[in-house]
Amino acid sequence: MRKLTKKTLDQLASEMPLISQNVQNSMFGRAYYYDLNDGSFIACVGDSPEIRLIDSSTYPAALAASLGGITGNSNNLTGSVPFKSGNSQQRENVIRTIATEVGIGSSYLTVTNLNDSSLYGQYSNSQDMITINSYSKLFENGNYNDFYCLLKHEQYHSNNYIPDDSAYNEYNAYNYVNNEVPQFNYASDDYRQHSLDNEQYFGSLL
């Protein structure tokens, strides 16, 4: 019997078939895939910012089936569901995974329903806590880049807080995300407009 050994990424890369960017962009099931069970990141397929949830144990088979054209009548991998269809725990798990990618520790983040769909999140300096509103429109859209930008915005507050000057804090955070966070260029039109409008608004208050 052949002994199983761990392979380095370089070894794997040399043995596995390569898929060009063009093929990835035109393939079925384009999305950011996260595990239904714990929210861990599985893979990013193609160029879509949509977040989808799938059981990580079934992901390889679903991907193989889509590459073979078995699921050719659908844009989504078999067994995956859109972010908005996940339950609150599953969606929170995904947000926490993206927050970790952004560099926000789990103990500094709360995901909860703030009962207002136009409110995306908030940062409390006194509690040193970022809150993401699970009732916001962003959860309906499930766009990876929107969440990334929002978390970067709140993280900026956490790292650069100035007391008693909300216009100053907000202008700087929007200006930072709009100009220095690459994901902003791929955020949804609504999020980009929101962020640009707010930069203008708070800038005019300075």
Add this chain to the structure above:
Amino acid sequence: MRTIFKLYIIFISMHIYSQNNNDFFVKDDFLFQKLRTSDELYIYDDCHKYLMNKSPLSYFDGYKEMYKGHHFPEEPPLITAELGTIGFIDKPFRCIWLIKNKQLYLANIDFYYNDCKKKDMNDKYSFMEQATGEKFDTRYRNISIGSKKIHGLMPATWFSDTLFVKRSRSSENLETWKKKAYLQMVFEDGKLIDMKGIENKTELIKTIDKEDISRKITQRKTKIISKSIK
């Protein structure tokens, strides 16, 4: 030759149009000039939230710091929301006001989510009663205003002034909302005695000059540093 000239004119027009879109934005009177509190106003039998130019508590000196020095949060959180949906965050708490039968009432006091989670703040109402000299009538707790719970009704008898209020933005886009009119409400001893619609003046202005903003930010930093040295 004439065709080339026409094409040139079309090209120039398109260039100017695209410049307009990129370099200008609509500034309106209510959002940019008047709105200076996160307090919210509701009108009985109308579930919509109205944004306000100032808090009726502004009659009392130091009202923004009325909870300071006790166990209440002393600074508000920074809130990320769509423009026109919430007011300007001006203090650590937000008051919910109600107009019922032409009388202005304070109906609730709301500290923001993270700040109120870990603390028992039921005495925020008695602090307010001491500050205003009025009492909450808690028989009205079952009144529903929008999605807000109310604690009771405290008549704002101290308030003889003018408020400018505007229905908050819901599903319409920001530019459409900016152009909508707002209301001027005149109160005497907390009673609404006059109300009229005001056209919300808008102007197309050049987008902010980043160099100018940088200068202002540097000035602010200097102020903050000199404050902390004092």
